[in-house]
Amino acid sequence: MTVHPRLQEITDRIIERSAAPRAGYLARMRAANGKGPSRAHLSCSGQAHAYAAAGDDQDALATGIGGNLGIVTAYNDMLSAHQPFELFPDVLRKAARSVGGTAQVAGGVPAMCDGVTQGEAGMELSLFSRDVIAMATGVALSHNVFDAAVFLGVCDKIVPGLVIGAQAFGHLPAVFVPAGPMTSGLANDEKAMVRQKFATGEVGRDALMKAEMSAYHGPGTCTFYGTANTNQMLMEFMGLHLPGSSFVTPNTDMREALTAEGARRALSLSALGNNYTPVCDILDERAFVNGMSGLMATGGSTNLLIHLVAMARAGGIVLTPDDFSEISELVPLLARVYPNGLADVNHFHAAGGLGFVVGELLKGGLLHPDTQTVAGQGLDHYTQEPFLENGELVWRPGTDQSLNPKIVSSIDAPFQKTGGLKRLKGSLGTGVMKISAVAPEYHVIEAPARVFHSQEDAKAAFKAGEFTGDVIVVVRFQGPKANGMPELHSLTPMLAILQGRGQKVALVTDGRMSGASGKVPSAIHVCPEALDGGPIGQVQDGDILRVDAVAGTLENLAPDAASRPMVTVDLSGGAAGVGRELFTPFRAAVGAAETGASVFGW
Structure with a gap:
């Protein structure tokens, strides 16, 4: 071969x-x-x-x-x-x-x-x-x-x-x-729908719990x-x-x-x-x-x-x-x-x-x-x-033909000509977007930024009804050095609801999303992270950002963004509790996401 x-x-x-x-x-x-x-x-x-x-x-x-x-x-x-x-x-x-x-x-x-x-x-x-x-x-x-x-x-x-x-x-x-x-249990798309309905208050926690237990059974x-x-x-x-x-x-x-x-x-x-x-x-x-x-x-x-x-x-x-x-x-x-x-x-x-x-x-x-x-x-x-x-x-x-062409396809008739991941580069730094689950009409999003320093604050703004138009949600200080780079998967139902309402929406973060995320365009693993002086730390509410998985770019279109001072935040609240105090040396030693986010220093 x-x-x-x-x-x-x-x-x-x-x-x-x-x-x-x-x-x-x-x-x-x-x-x-x-x-x-x-x-x-x-x-x-x-x-x-x-x-x-x-x-x-x-x-x-x-x-x-x-x-x-x-x-x-x-x-x-x-x-x-x-x-x-x-x-x-x-x-x-x-x-x-x-x-x-x-x-x-x-x-x-x-x-x-x-x-x-x-x-x-x-x-x-x-x-x-x-x-x-x-x-x-x-x-x-x-x-x-x-x-x-x-x-x-x-x-x-x-x-x-x-x-x-x-x-x-x-x-x-x-x-x-x-x-x-x-x-196989409850279908994953049905589970996701119940999660979205819970996020909007359409169903209660009893229905959510029943769905989750039917999926993970x-x-x-x-x-x-x-x-x-x-x-x-x-x-x-x-x-x-x-x-x-x-x-x-x-x-x-x-x-x-x-x-x-x-x-x-x-x-x-x-x-x-x-x-x-x-x-x-x-x-x-x-x-x-x-x-x-x-x-x-x-x-x-x-x-x-x-x-x-x-x-x-x-x-x-x-x-x-x-x-x-x-x-x-x-x-x-x-x-x-x-x-x-x-x-x-x-x-x-x-x-x-x-x-x-x-x-x-x-x-x-x-x-x-x-x-x-x-x-x-x-x-x-x-x-x-x-x-x-x-x-x-x-x-x-094994089989040399797909037994269900809707699930797995031949190389002569792929679901898309390129792979499921797209690298992004631009004035906001570098990042990655999973495009295999994102509909083509969402591969390019240009919209005003709304900036948060935690996913809890972003969800609170959603519950308060603050996202009424097109928006690119920026959640920063979520990188390895800041707080261990947690997944922000709990933002997925909120963002999917906004997208379902017809709004243009995307996420930009120096954190991670779940390996199962995908329907909402998300520029993740942004490097350098905010705590490392990355330009994501200069974004302000209202800046027009562009997440472009076609061209592979990640841009802040505000003309004065690069000349702004870096924002600083107090991260001491996350330094202890649930074992986090044991990992202080890790946060100090960890490398960037694009080099593996490792403490070993290779």
């Missing part, structure tokens, strides 16, 4: 730009592998500590003949996406024993849900939790007693944090094992195509999942079979055998380009523009906003999953899913086909689907 010349050009540029940090990273990983199986170097006392609770596995661990699998888990039973992981360690241990190996839970990492903390102070910890997860992964694996690792995680910050942590131990093979989406990931399910797509496109495993629902025979195979596959890739495939070799520049192509083709979450940059830098690879923009111009949109359509991820999976999209992009030369993956050499493995034959897991060729 031939790679599209433009995609190859972008990849070559990334390789050249990353040459020095990538070489340094790989040298560290080769040195770590050169020391041999880690637990063999421990003292007898150290090994005894490591194996003391291993029961029948103690002898196998002490001899060191079979591989030892480290399990890093994001299990908790408050969050539906991670509750199924409670039972995974036993499945993984049994599978490891079946091939002469062992498995131990190396450690747990926190997993928080942006859906729970939307509009709450806890949301200000959300983005930082990614780097905490990366550090917790490092702690979990720091005992150096493992030959390979599996990572159990699904949602928004968890998978990016696990990937960053896994790359710190990049000399080890790594297989990511998902829990899968919950079965069981174990598994939320079924819309937000950040969590975008993560799962990326793990397939980047070769860290087993093919076809992302959207298999929990508590099924297929889910258990894929989990068990994840353990066996991870051990088969260790340095103890003949098929050594460390994660540092899987996650090369081409893998990240494949991930960006998948992001654009499926209309994925804007949060991944931050996370992919941070994930790449953990492996010495430097991605820039222009890389995303250029790939978005090249890669067409092939999926319509809520909020980009009415289908949920279960419908998408049934219609051909990720395997079909991979096949179509390979046809168009819009993926690198020869990347290493946990399934072996070549991305063509990911056009296959898993099946159970007499209880045995096998893979067969």
Whole structure:
């Protein structure tokens, strides 16, 4: 398969730009592998500590003949996406024993849900939790007693944090094992309608609660195509999942079979055998380009523009906003999953899913086909689907035709010719807009600004009836340094109501929106953020702003805007409470959104 010349050009540029940090990273990983199986170097006392609770596995661990699998888990039973992981360690241990190996839970990492903390102070910890997860992964694996690792995680910050942590131990093979989406409940568009009616007072909280409980009703990931399910797509496109495993629902025979195979596959890739495939070799520049192509083709979450940059830098690879923009111009949109359509991820999976999209992009030369993956050499493995034959897991060729053209389309007849995300640049700085769910008539908005310093103040103005005409709502001091860059998803119902009334409306913010947002044009991740002296800090009420996803521009048309002093605000009210005081060093050290909003300083 031939790679599209433009995609190859972008990849070559990334390789050249990353040459020095990538070489340094790989040298560290080769040195770590050169020391041999880690637990063999421990003292007898150290090994005894490591194996003391291993029961029948103690002898196998002490001899060191079979591989030892480290399990890093994001299990908790408050969050539906991670509750199924409670039972995974036993499945993984049994599978490891079946091939002469062992498995131990190396450690747990926190997993928080942006859906729970939307509009709450806890949301200000959300983005930082990614780097905490990366550090917790490092702690979990720091005992150096493992030959390979599996990572159990699904949602928004968890998978990016696990990937960053896994790359710190990049000399080890790594297989990511998902829990899968919950079965379909109340349709996402119906849920959104009830939310809008509640915002206008048409229905009460009892109706809202009934709708929400009908939508989020069981174990598994939320079924819309937000950040969590975008993560799962990326793990397939980047070769860290087993093919076809992302959207298999929990508590099924297929889910258990894929989990068990994840353990066996991870051990088969260790340095103890003949098929050594460390994660540092899987996650090369081409893998990240494949991930960006998948992001654009499926209309994925804007949060991944931050996370992919941070994930790449953990492996010495430097991605820039222009890389995303250029790939978005090249890669067409092939999926319509809520909020980009009415289908949920279960419908998408049934219609051909990720395997079909991979096949179509390979046809168009819009993926690198020869990347290493946990399934072996070549991305063509990911056009296959898993099946159970007499209880045995096998893979067969997936469909080469869409089984529902309203949900997933061919590369010859895409839903739109460019990807789902648009980079914006101009006098207000740089930002991004998710356009896959925005109707074309809203791709360009020019209107007076109304400026707020919190989403609560913006919602209060809405409830007071202050938005009577066209408006671009500016919510600033929401960047990483200001308050941890919370999602502002609770603004979505308000903005959608204004848009539904026929008003021209947009959002401009240095904060984030939910991975499921999309119907209202939103210029988000604006850099530099207001606290960093960005021009968003010079906007005044009444300034005419222009958000233009066609030209890719973000402008303040007020002639004197650039000469104004920067506005200042007192942020001390958000410095403590709900754990925020623990993250003061993070707010001081964090980088800009366009460099990954990381505290690690790469």
